[in-house]
Amino acid sequence: MVSPSENLNLNNMYKNVLVLGGGVAGLQAASSLRDLGYRVTLVEKGEKPGGHLNNWDRLYPGNITSSSVIDGYLSNSQGIRILTNTTIKSALKSDKLLTVITSSSEEITVSAVIITTGFSLFDATIKEEYGYGLYNGVITNADLESLFISGKIHNREKPSRVGFVHCVGSRDDKVCNRHCSKICCMTAVKQACEIKEIWPETEAFCFYMDLRMFGRGYEDLYYEAQNKYGVNFIRGRVSEVGEDENGKLVVKAEDTLTSRPLKISLDMLVLMSGMVKNPDNKALSAIFETSIGEDGFFAQPHPIVNPTGSSSTRIFFAGSATGPKSVAESVNEAKSAALSVHMLLSNE
Amino acid sequence: MTEFGFKLSQSNRIDLDETDNSVFKKVAIIVPDIKLCFNCGSCSASCTSTHFKRVSFRSAILLLNRGHNKEAISMLKSCMLCGKCILVCPRGIDTRNIIINILKAEEEMK
Ligand code: SF4
Ligand code: SF4
Ligand code: SF4
Numbered sequence: 001m002v003s004p005s006e007n008l009n010l011n012n013m014y015k016n017v018l019v020l021g022g023g024v025a026g027l028q029a030a031s032s033l034r035d036l037g038y039r040v041t042l043v044e045k046g047e048k049p050g051g052h053l054n055n056w057d058r059l060y061p062g063n064i065t066s067s068s069v070i071d072g073y074l075s076n077s078q079g080i081r082i083l084t085n086t087t088i089k090s091a092l093k094s095d096k097l098l099t100v101i102t103s104s105s106e107e108i109t110v111s112a113v114i115i116t117t118g119f120s121l122f123d124a125t126i127k128e129e130y131g132y133g134l135y136n137g138v139i140t141n142a143d144l145e146s147l148f149i150s151g152k153i154h155n156r157e158k159p160s161r162v163g164f165v166h167c168v169g170s171r172d173d174k175v176c177n178r179h180c181s182k183i184c185c186m187t188a189v190k191q192a193c194e195i196k197e198i199w200p201e202t203e204a205f206c207f208y209m210d211l212r213m214f215g216r217g218y219e220d221l222y223y224e225a226q227n228k229y230g231v232n233f234i235r236g237r238v239s240e241v242g243e244d245e246n247g248k249l250v251v252k253a254e255d256t257l258t259s260r261p262l263k264i265s266l267d268m269l270v271l272m273s274g275m276v277k278n279p280d281n282k283a284l285s286a287i288f289e290t291s292i293g294e295d296g297f298f299a300q301p302h303p304i305v306n307p308t309g310s311s312s313t314r315i316f317f318a319g320s321a322t323g324p325k326s327v328a329e330s331v332n333e334a335k336s337a338a339l340s341v342h343m344l345l346s347n348e
Numbered sequence: 349m350t351e352f353g354f355k356l357s358q359s360n361r362i363d364l365d366e367t368d369n370s371v372f373k374k375v376a377i378i379v380p381d382i383k384l385c386f387n388c389g390s391c392s393a394s395c396t397s398t399h400f401k402r403v404s405f406r407s408a409i410l411l412l413n414r415g416h417n418k419e420a421i422s423m424l425k426s427c428m429l430c431g432k433c434i435l436v437c438p439r440g441i442d443t444r445n446i447i448i449n450i451l452k453a454e455e456e457m458k
Contacts, residue, residue, distance in 0.1 A: 260361060261361045
């Protein structure tokens with residue numbers, strides 16, 4: 001007797017699906033589709049799959065390592081064809097199929113595409129007033145994660161004061177990004193706690209405009225940051241950063257809750273670079289006949305009831321391609337997109 | 349000395365390199381709750397004294413954290429220790445206990 005799942009596999013066996021982008025959303029979408037019985041090709045433009053998680057140390061809540069998440073997908077990737085260093089050049093639509101041509105001139109014919117091209121990290125040098133690239137003490141959230149991964153953080157001299165600047169390149173019309181990047185408040189608080197774990201005597205200061213601790217367990221970490229680690233929270237956007245003759249960073253902001261200008265010298269300043277559109281979005285949107293929002297992310301016609309659907313029947317989205325998302329949200333959307341593909345193809 | 353009629357006004361600025369928030373830290377050892385405030389303003393809004401005198405628990409502990417001790421304490425001078433602010437604080441901060449300890453610490457510093 002054939003079990004329902006085998007039956008399902010037989011129906012879908014010869015249908016191909018393309019997943020575009022090998023970050024966490026792409027890896028999850030590919031593995032869900034493979035489990036549903038489809039033949040999946042995952043196209044990644046970088047050298048290896050994993051996306052931004054390759055450069056991130058630990059994730060909250062749960063404090064698991066990003067590498068364990070990626071390893072989990074890669075150790076279970078049999079049946080998924082992964083093409084790295086590859087991009088898509090064009091796509092040709094016919095009745096129920098799409099033929100895409102890759103940068104290595106391979107033609108791949110598929111029944112559906114899931115776009116999981118994610119985001120780019122905001123280039124902090126654009127905010128010149130923060131001195132990234134000018135002063136050694138100014139680093140980004142991503143740089144700090146790299147220091148955690150490599151362990152090089154321990155080679156640094158113990159800082160007496162570390163600052164965290166929220167909303168760098170987010171909520172800022174000056175750099176054409178009005179949106180909130182959603183997870184950087186959490187990242188700042190997480191990183192402040194991690195710094196306090198390494199150097200308990202170091203003082204930590206978060207400069208925020210609003211604290212957006214939206215997820216389960218997030219408010220708890222904020223509470224812990226105050227209660228256990230004594231992290232200081234200053235509501236005010238850092239207006240400028242300078243360096244004094246001793247190499248200390250001099251930071252100015254308004255302490256808006258006391259309505260007074262505030263000055264502080266710091267040894268290290270960590271900029272929360274936000275999530276901005278992937279620069280490839282425009283070209284990809286033209287190839288796949290989808291649409292792009294004003295913020296440069298892919299736009300869904302029905303973001304509330306069909307967040308993974310595009311304006312083209314065979315094209316779906318998952319993860320941060322449609323705006324900033326956490327890892328957990330990207331995983332969920334990837335599963336949802338795979339199911340949407342299945343609902344479309346299994347009826348054909 | 350000739351009086352020119354000018355005086356240097358004291359800086360309003362918060363300079364975290366110069367100020368000393370040892371009173372805040374001292375109170376935090378006795379009542380660690382003081383670190384939990386997220387500046388919602390419920391305490392100040394519910395305060396019975398604030399209609400008559402400038403009393404604000406929120407501002408007082410914030411200024412204390414920034415090392416502006418004198419001003420912080422002036423905001424608690426007219427507190428009647430009625431305890432209404434304890435009832436409204438969403439972080440469950442023992443506000444009255446903190447006020448008492450701030451005033452005590454101030455006495456000790458004199
Ligand atoms: S999550 Fe926080 S730090 Fe990030 S953009 Fe939004 S408000 Fe700013
Ligand atoms: S205890 Fe003091 S600060 Fe609190 S409500 Fe009563 S008078 Fe106001
Ligand atoms: S009610 Fe509590 S949390 Fe809110 S401002 Fe007052 S002390 Fe802070």
